[in-house]
Amino acid sequence: MIGSWTFQKKVTIGFAVMVGLVALTTTIAVYALRTTIAIKDSVISLNAEGMIEVARLDAAFNKGVAAFRGYIAAPDEHFVSERATALQQFDEILPRLGRTVRTEEGRRLMGEITKAHDTWKESQDRALAVRTGKDGLPAALRIMREETLPFADRMEQRIGAFVELKRRIFEEAQASSNSEASMAGTLLISLGMIAVLFAATTAVFLARSLSKQIGAAVQHVQSSSAELQASANQQASGGKEAATAMNEITTTVSELLATSRQIADSAQQVAHIAEETAAAARNGDKTVLQSQESIEGIRRQVDTIVSHMLNLGKKSQQIGLVLDIINELAEQTNILSINATIEAAGAGEQGKRFAVVGDEIRKLADRVSGSSKEIRLLVEEIRTAVNTTILATETGSKAVDAGLLRFQEVTRGFKEIGGMVVTTTQAAREIGLSTKQQMTAVEQVNTAIGGAAQAAREAEATSTQTLQTATQLAQLSRNLSRIVQSQAAV
C-alpha cells in the first residue's frame, strides 16, 4: 500500500510523523521540565521556607533566652518586652512552620517543640516571678538552672532535630526531584533517539522509495525524452521536408500562375484567332462557292476537251486510213519500180535510163513508205497521246467531279468549321474567363501556400527548438538518473 503512495504523500506523512515525534518530545520535555521545576520549587520553597522558619524560630527562641537571661541578670522591663516580643514572634512563626510540615515525624517534632516551648515558657515565668521578689535572684537562678536551662536544652534539641528533619527532607526532596529530572531526561533522550531512529528510518525508506520511484520516473522521462527527441528529430526532418515541399509547391504554384497567365493570354489569342478564323471561314465559304462555280466551268471545258479529243482520235484514225492508202500506193509503186527496173534490165541498153528512173522511183517509193511509216508512228503517237489525254481528261473530269464533291464537302466543312469556330470562340472566352478565375484562385492559393510555407518554416524552427529541448531534457534525465542511481547506490 505504501508503494502506491505519492512522493508528496510519503514526504508529508514522513514529516508529519517527524513533527509529531518532535511535538511529543517537546511536550514531554516541557512537561518534564515543568514537573522538575515544580518539584524543585516545591523542594526549595517548602523546605527552604521551613528552614527559614526554623531559623527564625531558633532566632526567636534565642532572643527569648537572651531577654530572659537579661532580665534575670538585671530585671528590666525592657527585657520583659523583648521576651514578650520574642515569644510573640515564636508563636507567630510556629504556625507558619507547621504549614511547611508534611510528614508525621515533622508534625511529632512540631508537637514536641510546641510542648517544650510551653514547658520552657512556664519555667521562665516562674523564674521571672521569683526574680521580682527580694532575694529573688538566687531562686530565679536556681529555677533557671534546674528547670529553665534543661527545658531550653530540650528545646534546642527538638529544634535541632527538627532542623535535621528538615535538612533530611530537603535532601530527600532534592534527590527525588533530581531523580524525576533524570527520568525526564532519560525519557527525552529515549524519545530523541526514537525520533532520530524514526527519522533515519524514514529518510532511508523515503530515499529508497523515492529513488525507486524517481528512478523509474526518471527512466520513464529518459525514455520519453528519447522518444520525444526522436519524434522531434522526425518532426524537424519532417518540418524541413515540409518546408522544402512547400517551397517546391510555391515554385510550382508560381509556375502554375505563370502558366495560367499564359493560358489566359493564349485563350484570348485563341478567341481572337477564332474570330479571325470565323471570318476566314466565311471568306473560305465564299471562295469555295466561287471555286465550285469555276470548277463547274472547268468541267464543262473538260467535257469540250474530251469531245475535241475524241474527234481528234477519229481524225487520227482517218489519217491512219489515208496512210494505209499512201503506204499501199508506195508499196505498189515500189513493186512497180522494182518490176520496171527488172524489165529495164531485161531491155538492154535501151532500158538503162529507164532503169535509172525506175530505181529512183523505187527509192522515192521507199522513202514515201518510210515517211508513211514515220507518219504512222507519229499518228500512233498522236492517237496514244489523244487516248492518254482522253484518259487523263476523263480522269481529270472524274477528279473534277470528285473535286466538286470535295468542294461540296469543303463547303459543308467550312460551315461546320464556322459553327465550330463559334463554339471554339465561346469556349476560348469561357476558358479565358475560367483561367482568370483560376489565376485569381491560384494567386490566393499562392498566398495561402506562402503562409503555409512560413508556417512550415516556423514549424521547422519550433521542431528544431523542440529537438534542442528534447536533447536538453534527455541530458537532464540522464543527469537526474545518474544522481538518483548514485544516491541509490550510496
Added chain:
Amino acid sequence: MSEGPIVEMHTLAQLRSAFDRSFSVPAQSRENRESVIQIRVGGEVFAVRAGHIAGLVKSRKIVPLPSRIPELLGVAALRGSLIPVYDLAALLGISPGVSGPSWLMLVPCDTPIGLAFDGFEGQQEPEWLSGEQSARQHVRQLVRIGPAVRAVLDIPGLAETIRKRAGLVEPAKERQR
C-alpha cells in the same frame, strides 16, 4: 510538236534534192552496182539478186492443185498466163510463217515459176562479201546490208531443182549438164 513540220519539210527537201541529184550522176557509175531484194521467208530474211527474178507481185490469189510435189502451192494468174507457185519456205526447208506467204516473185525461165514468200523487205545495193560461203542449201553468196549479213539465194539453182522435181528435165540431159 513544233519540230514536226520542220522535219517533214527538211525530209521533203532531201527527197527532192536526192531525186534531182540522181539524174546528174553518170550512168557508168551505176553499171557495176547490182541490187538485191530482201525477202522474209518464215522467220528469216534472205537476199535475192534483182537480176535473177522477172518481177514481184503481191496478194495474188493462189488456186491450189492436187500434186505429188508437196512444195507446189497451186497456180496463179499473172500477166495473162497461169504460172505454178511453189512455197519457198518449203523448198528451203524452213518452217512456214504464221499468216502464210502473200508475195510472189517470178523466176525467169522457159516456163515462168512463182516462188511464194512471206514478206518484202525492200531493195538495196549491198556490200558483196567475197570469199565467204554459206553451208546452207540454195545459198550461193553472202552480202552485208547495213549492219546485217544476208544469205543470197541461188534462184537459178532453185528453179532447176523445181524443174527436176516437176519432171521438166530429162535425166540424160541432166547427166549431160
